[in-house]
Amino acid sequence: MSAKKKTVWFEVEEGESIEDCLNRLTAAGYRVAGRMEEPVFTEKDGEFVPIRQLIKFKGILEE
Template identity: 40%
Template sequence: MSKKRKFYLQENETIDQCLERMAKEGYLPVRRMERPIFKEEMTNGEKKYISVGREIIFEGKMIG
């Protein structure tokens, strides 16, 4: 049975640093996902959703 875990890219962390963190914990990256982050704004009584960033998530599979 393979154990999977999600690793979230932390604020002020590079992708390489996140991958190193995964390797130190014994995980190999198998998938990368990106989710947009939206902010809700009201203008003239209308709701508008504005993209303010993205969240990067790696799915890791345990090695060994």
């Protein structure tokens, strides 16, 4: 049986709510230890245009 990692980043998937991601994190045996957001861009007519915000939660393994 493989051991779980002590810290894992859980990304909010497209079409998934933040609450759903947090429930998934908890169900996997982790607790929230941080949050990170970064914009996702696409290039349109030579300019970078933001298309969405990428949200990740850092999970720490519950002992």
